[in-house]
Amino acid sequence: MTSAPTIGVLALQGDVREHVRSLQATGARAVTVRRPAELEAVDALVVPGGESTTIWKLAEAFELLEPLRMRVKSGMPAYGSCAGMIMLADRIEGGVEGQQTLGGIDMVVRRNAFGRQVDSFEASLDFAGRGPMRAVFIRAPWVESVGADVEVLGLAEPGDRIVAVRQGPLLATSFHPELTGDTRVHSYFVEMVREL
Numbered sequence: 001m002t003s004a005p006t007i008g009v010l011a012l013q014g015d016v017r018e019h020v021r022s023l024q025a026t027g028a029r030a031v032t033v034r035r036p037a038e039l040e041a042v043d044a045l046v047v048p049g050g051e052s053t054t055i056w057k058l059a060e061a062f063e064l065l066e067p068l069r070m071r072v073k074s075g076m077p078a079y080g081s082c083a084g085m086i087m088l089a090d091r092i093e094g095g096v097e098g099q100q101t102l103g104g105i106d107m108v109v110r111r112n113a114f115g116r117q118v119d120s121f122e123a124s125l126d127f128a129g130r131g132p133m134r135a136v137f138i139r140a141p142w143v144e145s146v147g148a149d150v151e152v153l154g155l156a157e158p159g160d161r162i163v164a165v166r167q168g169p170l171l172a173t174s175f176h177p178e179l180t181g182d183t184r185v186h187s188y189f190v191e192m193v194r195e196l
């Protein structure tokens with residue numbers, strides 16, 4: 001890709017503004033996406049943290065679920081944080097009755113996996129070999145298992161759980177880099193978008 005990519009942030013629910021700011025801090029052009037026409041206009045998409053059941057239901061109500069699935073299937077780069085990671089999972093555990101995802105990453109993601117005692121916590125982890133990073137987890141999922149084509153990019157205590165993965169143009173983290181002001185995950189994603 002030669003010109004600067006336009007990266008959308010799915011703006012149905014969740015911490016949309018924080019992702020827009022993080023993307024802009026890397027120098028990328030960031031826009032919000034709420035309608036199918038807006039989705040068509042972006043080169044890549046961030047699915048924010050929030051509540052995956054709400055994002056799913058609103059995506060259906062806004063007639064975005066199928067268009068989102070199609071774009072992901074056709075190779076659009078996407079990055080999901082927390083609820084966004086759940087949305088990019090092919091399979092989930094602990095979902096509500098009938099909960100659907102967009103899919104794309106060959107993994108099983110367990111919702112609210114770290115348990116009530118540790119609803120929210122911080123951990124230091126190495127993301128993609130880019131040095132220690134402070135990571136914020138909020139009712140976070142973890143990745144229970146991954147398929148052969150999925151690259152593990154980060155593990156976290158407690159339990160050395162998988163919390164960052166990549167499969168081709170799709171990236172997902174259980175934590176929220178948009179909340180810590182550390183732009184390394186967004187920079188990694190923007191680099192991915194530029195390379196594809």
Ligand SMILES: NC(=O)CC[C@H](N)C(=O)O
Binds near residue numbers: 081082083138
């Ligand atoms: N901070 C988050 O995004 C939490 C995710 C939420 N527990 C869900 O299932 O969607």
